[in-house]
Amino acid sequence: MASVDYTKVPIIEKPLHVPPLEEIVDVLSRGLKRTFETVEVSAEDSPDLTKDPYNLVAPGLTGENPVKLVELGGPPYLLPLVRRDKVYDLAALLRHERRARALLAGAGAGPWPYAGVNCEGIINMSVKDGVVEQGSRIVTVEPVGAAKGSAGYLQRRLPANETRTALLGNYVLTDGEPGKVIKVVVKNRIGEANFITAIRETLKEHFGDKVVGLGGVFVLRSGRVKHHVMPDFSATPLCSDADLDGWLHFFEMRAPISYMGTLVTGDMGLDLRVQHFHGFSAHGDGGHYHHDTSPARAHYEGYFAPAAAVLRVDAPEDTHAFGRD
Numbered sequence: 001m002a003s004v005d006y007t008k009v010p011i012i013e014k015p016l017h018v019p020p021l022e023e024i025v026d027v028l029s030r031g032l033k034r035t036f037e038t039v040e041v042s043a044e045d046s047p048d049l050t051k052d053p054y055n056l057v058a059p060g061l062t063g064e065n066p067v068k069l070v071e072l073g074g075p076p077y078l079l080p081l082v083r084r085d086k087v088y089d090l091a092a093l094l095r096h097e098r099r100a101r102a103l104l105a106g107a108g109a110g111p112w113p114y115a116g117v118n119c120e121g122i123i124n125m126s127v128k129d130g131v132v133e134q135g136s137r138i139v140t141v142e143p144v145g146a147a148k149g150s151a152g153y154l155q156r157r158l159p160a161n162e163t164r165t166a167l168l169g170n171y172v173l174t175d176g177e178p179g180k181v182i183k184v185v186v187k188n189r190i191g192e193a194n195f196i197t198a199i200r201e202t203l204k205e206h207f208g209d210k211v212v213g214l215g216g217v218f219v220l221r222s223g224r225v226k227h228h229v230m231p232d233f234s235a236t237p238l239c240s241d242a243d244l245d246g247w248l249h250f251f252e253m254r255a256p257i258s259y260m261g262t263l264v265t266g267d268m269g270l271d272l273r274v275q276h277f278h279g280f281s282a283h284g285d286g287g288h289y290h291h292d293t294s295p296a297r298a299h300y301e302g303y304f305a306p307a308a309a310v311l312r313v314d315a316p317e318d319t320h321a322f323g324r325d
């Protein structure tokens with residue numbers, strides 16, 4: 001399976017508004033109180049993110065080169081029917097962007113040619129002078145039970161020589177060095193919004209037309225959480241969010257789970273997915289984050305870096321609005 005040639009697909013870069021960290025701290029400190037009872041936001045050096053519970057393959061989210069958000073492909077390559085030609089080599093993307101030292105972390109489809117079936121990808125990959133460290137996981141839907149009549153899931157780590165992904169993805173691209181970032185700790189959810197929606201909507205309300213993007217990681221320390229895991233590709237066209245919900249497999253999973261991904265407060269005419277986080281865990285629970293299901297026990301801690309630009313790679317020409325939740 002040949003992967004997409006980056007010299008032959010459109011790659012557009014647009015700058016984001018980068019506010020001072022202190023302004024983001026002020027805005028989130030006030031705004032997140034609508035959704036969580038306890039809110040602590042600060043600008044500080046991130047801890048070593050290679051350690052538990054984050055387990056990134058690089059220690060930080062900043063560095064000399066500007067932080068960028070990368071959006072690859074999009075839901076129109078999955079829906080209504082899969083585009084099997086949309087396989088992307090992420091190591092090749094980093095070479096194309098001339099990033100010899102980089103961390104790429106976030107949410108997307110995983111490499112179906114490796115898994116043999118469609119899968120979730122929790123992307124967590126670094127390169128240092130051309131050498132790949134692969135901490136990415138994939139999650140597949142698996143039949144369980146004696147009759148194999150019900151569905152479970154299986155999380156696996158990709159080997160270092162498997163640097164492909166497919167269809168769609170939202171990643172933060174950074175040097176992966178330690179540095180100052182936004183730390184957000186919230187507890188006891190009292191509002192409707194999920195953790196990321198609460199952050200995004202709070203920022204959007206304050207910054208308006210000046211589009212702000214964050215990339216980073218968070219951990220849900222306690223309670224339970226609703227995920228979806230994509231099963232193998234649908235043979236029949238999925239033409240609406242209702243069709244999609246009937247096809248996806250939803251699971252309630254257990255904390256602690258660490259997540260990586262991106263959020264952006266506007267679309268900038270780039271057909272962006274405005275938020276997307278996937279998580280993995282030591283106990284095998286992983287997938288696409290929707291929201292916690294035990295609000296009184298919700299306890300999130302996250303580290304986020306403001307991005308200087310969005311890199312839009314191979315955006316679908318014919319697009320649609322579903323499959324973005």
Ligand SMILES: [Zn+2]
Nearest residue numbers: 107108278288
């Ligand atoms: Zn997803």
